Amino acid sequence: MERRWRLSGLTVHYEIWKDCLQDYKAGIVSARSDYFSKMINDSQRREEKQLRIIPLGKTGCGKSETGNTILNGKFFKAKCEPISVTKISASQTATVHGRSITYINTPGVFDTSLSDEELEKEIIISFIRCSPGPHAFLIILKVETYTAHEIEIVRKIRSLFGEGVLKYAVVLFTHGDNLDEDQTIEQFVSKNSELQQLVDKCGGPCHVIDNKYWNNKKKGYRSNKVQIKNLLSTISKMVEKNEGYRECYSNEMLQALGKYNEVRIQQLREELKGRSTEKIRAEAEEKTYRWAKSSQSHRGATEWLRAFLGSVYPCFGKHCSSVDQDYTPMLLKNE
Incomplete structure (x- = not known):
């Protein structure tokens, strides 16, 4: 009888501990959710x-x-x-x-x-x-x-x-x-x-x-x-x-330039350890420009610049709709 009571007591304590653990885990999940929500909101406010x-x-x-x-x-x-x-x-x-x-x-x-x-x-x-x-x-x-x-x-x-x-x-x-x-x-x-x-x-x-x-x-x-x-x-x-701070003068070409430049910066940080941030950025920009220039080699000098800036195929922010399909894939593909 005394043994059963002790086992029962252990069971009770175990159930209480399990409930506390679940509450603790739920609290962590909630805290993490609140933390990441705050990070997103802070990021949006900074933007x-x-x-x-x-x-x-x-x-x-x-x-x-x-x-x-x-x-x-x-x-x-x-x-x-x-x-x-x-x-x-x-x-x-x-x-x-x-x-x-x-x-x-x-x-x-x-x-x-x-x-x-x-x-x-x-x-x-x-x-x-x-x-x-x-x-x-x-x-x-x-x-x-x-x-x-x-x-x-x-x-x-x-x-x-x-x-x-x-x-x-x-x-x-x-x-x-x-x-x-x-x-x-x-x-x-x-x-x-x-x-x-x-x-x-x-x-x-x-x-x-x-x-x-x-x-x-x-x-x-x-x-x-x-x-x-x-x-x-x-x-x-x-x-x-113009629809808020996350909308700006942009198009698919300019967005592709930005993404390519980011990749180049990451690569150069690994390849050129010890170099200053300014030098890495300058070299990445040079490589990005050459890549953009080569992707538009079939166009005249002024025409290709207009294509990037949007005066040939204008599209701003999320309203992009009329981008030249002949050269967009070339721009977006890997070297």
Whole structure:
């Protein structure tokens, strides 16, 4: 009788222990589920705070200085010279107003010191660096007379990137101190119908900064701090209008470039142990560019660039539908 009671007691204790173990395991599963859910949510929130920007404009319009002003630091070399200071694409990331901003600096659209092939290479590399694509383009113009040359600059941008580029673009004027006293940039734009038409077609209102005279002013219209905050607000609204931060100016070609570059970086990290991250990234970008170029060898120089940028077969984000089926498989297959 006493033995049965002891066995019964052991059974009771075993059942209690088993229930506790199940509760413990359930708690671990629940905790893991909560942990991974939190990781996903945190990742999504970080993604929503990230902003990738590519400036476009002629040589000397102030793209490098504008990058320094937006990121609030001395990241890009900027000099007052008749030739382009920026010969190769460069990117920098900084936190501005609680948001991670990546600014991918590019050579001038009409940089005569670069050959067409060199310019095309830097444009492609700039897109590799902001894979899967930029959230916004800044069409940078000076506060000055809007001449036939500026009109041709904008025409070339639209020709290379397609009409869809304006949906992702904001016009930003530099040299704001050239405005008349009490004149706003909107009033300046309204005096030229073609300039007004360009601004109206873009994804948001235009803005103005002065990289020389407005840096130390904290308040008022002629303050870079105020203007940059307004610019980023405009870009954020434009991004939301374009279906959110996970949607950007992209297509299957550009996404394939990004994936190929990621694979190359992983391979080179194994092959080139001890090399700096910057050198590995630069070599991966070079190999990715060569791979992209070889996959488009049947096209002319400008035509293949347009194919990648979407002006021949435009497709943005998840709305891709009309990609050239003849060369897409070639691009996506292994070397």
